[in-house]
Amino acid sequence: MKRSEINAIMGDADAYMKKNGFYLPPFAYWSPDDWQQKGEEVREIVDHQLGWDITDFGSGDYEKIGLFIFTIRNGRLEDLNKGQGKLYAEKILVADVDQVTPMHYHWKKVEDIINRGGGKLGIQVYNATEDDKLADTDVTVFTDGTRRTVEAGATIILERGESITLPTRQYHKFYGVQDRVLIGEVSTVNDDNVDNCFLEPTGRFPEIEEDEPPLYLLCTDYPQYYAADK
Numbered sequence: 024m025k026r027s028e029i030n031a032i033m034g035d036a037d038a039y040m041k042k043n044g045f046y047l048p049p050f051a052y053w054s055p056d057d058w059q060q061k062g063e064e065v066r067e068i069v070d071h072q073l074g075w076d077i078t079d080f081g082s083g084d085y086e087k088i089g090l091f092i093f094t095i096r097n098g099r100l101e102d103l104n105k106g107q108g109k110l111y112a113e114k115i116l117v118a119d120v121d122q123v124t125p126m127h128y129h130w131k132k133v134e135d136i137i138n139r140g141g142g143k144l145g146i147q148v149y150n151a152t153e154d155d156k157l158a159d160t161d162v163t164v165f166t167d168g169t170r171r172t173v174e175a176g177a178t179i180i181l182e183r184g185e186s187i188t189l190p191t192r193q194y195h196k197f198y199g200v201q202d203r204v205l206i207g208e209v210s211t212v213n214d215d216n217v218d219n220c221f222l223e224p225t226g227r228f229p230e231i232e233e234d235e236p237p238l239y240l241l242c243t244d245y246p247q248y249y250a251a252d253k
Contacts, residue, residue: 024085024229029077030238036091036117043140043205045115047093050074055237058248069249071097072215072242080125081226090124091117094242098212100131112213116206118144118199126157126196126222129189134210137186142202144181148173149194155220157194164188194222 040047050068053061068074073094082088095113102108112132118124120142128151138144150158159175165188166179173179179187180200186207189195197206215227228243240248 024079025232025234026237027235032077032091033075033238039117040205045205048095052239055240055248058240059250061250069245073097074242075239076242078227078229086122088123088125100212100214103212110212112210114208116208117203118206119203120199123198124196125225126194128192128194128220129218130191130220131218132210132213133191134189134208135186136189137207138181138183139205139207140183141204143200144197144204144206145178145200146187146195146197147176147178149175151192151194
């Protein structure tokens with residue numbers, strides 16, 4: 024992805040979130056120069072990969088296969104394994120109409136996906152086989168605390184305010200329906216480096232062509248700018 028494209032997506036998504044009454048924390052708007060002045064007091068932001076996260080999943084076509092993410096809070100996988108510390112995460116996402124987040128599941132993370140506003144959210148679900156393929160068995164899901172059983176590959180439509188709980192090893196892909204949608208994610212600890220199993224080979228973080236300076240830093244940019252790591 025080009026940095027100019029990422030900058031434009033940041034500005035557009037920020038305006039969309041504010042239009043829907045959702046506001047990001049102050050660190051979202053620190054400039055690259057600001058980051059060069061920060062010390063150990065912001066270590067959690069860096070180590071837990073909080074902040075801006077925009078990806079085309081290696082597709083080269085963000086509008087068709089991509090997702091806007093901002094991680095607001097997150098713990099560490101080692102704390103989750105011990106059962107102590109910050110054991111939860113929260114994200115805000117924006118998906119456009121038919122903009123797909125590819126089929127995947129998580130080994131460790133259990134998550135609630137919530138339609139926070141805008142259009143409808145379509146989520147297709149499958150169970151995973153032992154060899155990580157799509158199973159043809161019925162899928163049991165919980166939507167707002169209500170148990171439902173659907174056929175393999177069924178698409179569940181979430182209206183504004185509705186949510187679905189996705190357990191470990193349950194395949195899912197999602198996209199906006201009829202209009203772009205603001206999505207909340209509340210989960211156990213998130214670690215995108217080791218806890219995603221994509222059905223097809225997929226790049227989680229994009230390669231960036233630096234055609235202009237960053238507006239704000241992506242979570243993967245911190246090592247280049249964070250003063251305490253230099």
